[in-house]
Amino acid sequence: MKRIHCLIALVILVVSTSAASAIDVAPAGAAACSGCHPMSRWAGTPFTRLVGRNAAEIVTAVQEFRSGKREGTVMDRIAKGFNDDEIKAIAAWYAAQKE
Amino acid sequence: MKRQPRSHDVNRRDFLKRTAASAAAVTLAAPAIAQNAGGRVVVVGGGFAGATCARTLKRLDPRTSVTLIEASQTFTACPFSNNVIAGLRDLKQQQFDYKKLDADKIVVTFVPAMRVDADARAVILNNGAKLPYDRLVLAPGIDIQWNGLPGYNEAAADRMPHAWKAGDQTLLLRKQLESMNDGGLVVISAPANPFRCPPGPYERASLIAHYLKTRKPKSKLIILDAKDAFSKQGLFLAAWKELYPDLIEWVPLSKGGRVTEVDPKTNTLTTEFGSHRAAVANVIPPQRAARIAETAGVADKTGWCPIDPVTFESKLQQNIHVIGDACIAGGMPKSAFAANSQAKGCAAAIAKLLAGEKPDEPRLINTCYSLVAPDYGISVAGVYEPRGGVLADVKGAGGVSPANAPRSARELEANFANGWFKAITEEVFG
Numbered sequence: 207m208k209r210i211h212c213l214i215a216l217v218i219l220v221v222s223t224s225a226a227s228a229i230d231v232a233p234a235g236a237a238a239c240s241g242c243h244p245m246s247r248w249a250g251t252p253f254t255r256l257v258g259r260n261a262a263e264i265v266t267a268v269q270e271f272r273s274g275k276r277e278g279t280v281m282d283r284i285a286k287g288f289n290d291d292e293i294k295a296i297a298a299w300y301a302a303q304k305e
Numbered sequence: 306m307k308r309q310p311r312s313h314d315v316n317r318r319d320f321l322k323r324t325a326a327s328a329a330a331v332t333l334a335a336p337a338i339a340q341n342a343g344g345r346v347v348v349v350g351g352g353f354a355g356a357t358c359a360r361t362l363k364r365l366d367p368r369t370s371v372t373l374i375e376a377s378q379t380f381t382a383c384p385f386s387n388n389v390i391a392g393l394r395d396l397k398q399q400q401f402d403y404k405k406l407d408a409d410k411i412v413v414t415f416v417p418a419m420r421v422d423a424d425a426r427a428v429i430l431n432n433g434a435k436l437p438y439d440r441l442v443l444a445p446g447i448d449i450q451w452n453g454l455p456g457y458n459e460a461a462a463d464r465m466p467h468a469w470k471a472g473d474q475t476l477l478l479r480k481q482l483e484s485m486n487d488g489g490l491v492v493i494s495a496p497a498n499p500f501r502c503p504p505g506p507y508e509r510a511s512l513i514a515h516y517l518k519t520r521k522p523k524s525k526l527i528i529l530d531a532k533d534a535f536s537k538q539g540l541f542l543a544a545w546k547e548l549y550p551d552l553i554e555w556v557p558l559s560k561g562g563r564v565t566e567v568d569p570k571t572n573t574l575t576t577e578f579g580s581h582r583a584a585v586a587n588v589i590p591p592q593r594a595a596r597i598a599e600t601a602g603v604a605d606k607t608g609w610c611p612i613d614p615v616t617f618e619s620k621l622q623q624n625i626h627v628i629g630d631a632c633i634a635g636g637m638p639k640s641a642f643a644a645n646s647q648a649k650g651c652a653a654a655i656a657k658l659l660a661g662e663k664p665d666e667p668r669l670i671n672t673c674y675s676l677v678a679p680d681y682g683i684s685v686a687g688v689y690e691p692r693g694g695v696l697a698d699v700k701g702a703g704g705v706s707p708a709n710a711p712r713s714a715r716e717l718e719a720n721f722a723n724g725w726f727k728a729i730t731e732e733v734f735g
Contacts, residue, residue: 229365229656235668235688237361237649241642242672242721242728249731251724279706279718280672280686287668287688287702 233295235288247305256300264297265290343369344439344659347428349418349597351375351403353382354629354644355444356733359411361652369659372436373406374428376417380734383502384641385726386471390479391512392520393679399471401734418445421601423622440655442617443603443610444629444648445595446470447501447639450608453591454494454567461569465586468509469501481585482516488523489584492574494564495530496591499609501630501639503536504685506589508675511541514549515678524584528555529576530562536638537675537685537705544677544715564588594631601625609633614691616664617651626651635695636687643671645729666691668699674722682718 242253256264270276272285288296343366348359351373359373380401388394403413416430421441428436449467451458457465468478482491491513495506510528517524534557535541545553556562561578568575573582593608603610603619610627611620614635619625628651629644637643650667657664669689674682687703689696706718 229660229662231365231653231657231665232649234666235670237653238646238668238670240649240728240732241645241670242725244728244731246731246735248735249728251728251731252720253724253728279714279721280684283686283702283704284670284672284688285702287670287699292668 232299233292235292236296236299239296239300245303257303258305259301261294261297261301264300265293268293268297343367343656345370345372345437346440346442346655346659347372347374347436347438348442348444349374349421349428350444350446350595350629351377351380351406351413352444352446352629352644353641353729353733354446354648355442356380356403356406357645357648358442358444358628358652359406360409360733361649362655363409363411365652365656366660367410369656370412371410372412372414373403374414374416374418374430374436375403376415378402378415381471381475382641382726382730383469383471383505386468386475387505387509387512388676388679389471389475390468390482390509391516392479392483393512393515396472396476399475401730403734405735418597419600421597421625423602423625426624439624439659441601441625442651442655443598443601443625443627443631444644445597445631447592447630448595450591450593453496454564454588456567456569457588457590461567461588464569465567465572465588467588467590469505469589469592478585478587482513485521485524485584487521489521489525490581491517491524491526491585491587492581492583493526493528493587493589494567494574495528495532495535495589497531497563499639500589500592502673503638503640504541504673504675506530507535507537507541508677509587510553510555511545511549511675511677512679514545514552518549518552524552526553527581528553528562529564529574529581530555530557531564532562533557533559536673537683539708540683540705541675541677543708544681544683548678548681594627598627598631603627604631605633607633614694614696615666616654616658617647618654626655633695635689636698637669637671637689637696638673638685638687640671640673641729642673642725643669645733646670669696672725674718674725676719676722677715678719680719681712681715682720682722683715684718684722 268285271278271281348355382399419431466474466478468474566575598604610632612632617626628647630639646669654664672686674684683706685705688699
């Protein structure tokens with residue numbers, strides 16, 4: 207019986223780790239950006255693509271929109287909804303996305 | 306509400322029995338469980354909310370079986386449909402198909418959904434087919450409340466188009482404007498809150514005014530409004546004064562703007578203060594969540610669907626999530642951008658729930674552009690978080706375009722409005 211329990215534990219471990227690793231949920235706010243900033247290179251829009259871009263560049267841009275140092279149209283208003291840690295997490299996630 | 310056994314619960318029990326019998330079974334059966342772990346999700350409605358949710362779910366966990374139920378093989382987008390009405394755009398530019406969703410291995414079924422059996426966890430289609438689900442996403446959009454305005458019904462809409470669902474109604478309103486004589490009176494009736502696309506009636510008034518100014522300059526446009534305030538009001542009123550002086554008249558609720566009855570035979574709109582006989586009448590009637598929401602028991606007495614702000618799960622029925630225009634999203638307006646943003650948050654929550662994990666708190670964004678003229682854009686933006694049981698505005702963020710911006714900023718926003726439409730439709734359908 208003990209052996210069966212061990213087996214069950216092993217199976218559950220395998221199943222749960224495989225499930226967790228399969229779901230790459232973007233950090234809070236990141237998914238919403240692609241309403242304008244296209245994930246696809248084919249959208250043909252004036253908005254900067256964030257996919258694969260340098261994380262530090264994204265962080266600087268959003269922080270400057272937030273402080274007013276960089277002039278924005280809507281990004282100045284949207285950037286104010288995120289703190290530094292949130293901006294860094296979003297930037298890191300986009301930087302890590304593959305083409 | 307009785308919880309039905311889920312198929313993968315059963316599979317798991319069977320599997321454990323088999324595992325106990327033989328250690329070799331572990332390697333054989335493990336992939337079968339893993340394959341089933343994604344669960345079955347049915348999405349009803351293939352608009353900005355539903356199509357986004359289906360695709361995001363599949364991307365987050367390819368093991369999830371995702372079925373999209375949609376009545377029409379062609380989707381006709383509402384954003385930018387005011388440009389079609391004003392003769393600035395072809396309806397074809399608003400239309401998209403679901404071929405890319407097929408390619409994503411989403412099962413797209415073009416049969417209307419008839420009802421939801423929440424206890425049995427199944428969607429019943431018009432052809433009698435019964436689709437079981439572990440999680441159901443309702444993204445059905447709006448229905449016109451046909452009993453919401455005396456005199457207005459489906460037959461009246463052939464004479465006095467609402468054009469609030471893009472398609473034939475959009476073209477009908479355009480045709481009426483094209484055949485109107487110069488000097489005619491256009492009347493738009495705007496409903497009380499809440500309704501789809503809060504700045505929509507005012508963008509429509511603007512672009513129709515642009516058409517009249519350039520093609521039929523002796524004409525007039527009156528907006529009869531059931532409200533005293535509306536989205537981006539200051540920006541619209543200032544732009545109208547600048548671009549369309551003496552052409553647009555806005556009559557708010559407090560000045561007798563609420564339409565109490567319409568008569569399609571004479572094209573007359575009646576308010577508490579009098580009546581207006583229109584050459585072209587655009588009646589934007591009261592709305593509610595589309596009918597399927599009611600059959601599922603997820604709409605409350607307001608006609609809309611209360612939801613949990615983290616998971617978008619209905620507050621009235623377990624395992625049913627509601628996104629887009631049909632849901633009560635707190636501070637978020639009923640817009641395509643909001644629907645797309647909610648859909649991605651909902652998909653992430655469902656993927657986590659199906660994997661037995663705790664969903665993360667979402668941070669959502671909305672941006673709504675409106676065109677006052679083809680080269681004059683204004684916007685409202687907001688950031689939202691779950692707070693106090695609803696999706697609340699993040700304080701200090703969001704707001705409307707600046708009041709005294711130079712004309713170059715308005716041109717830039719008009720350009721961005723076009724860019725936004727390309728970006729979002731590429732994400733949802735491309």
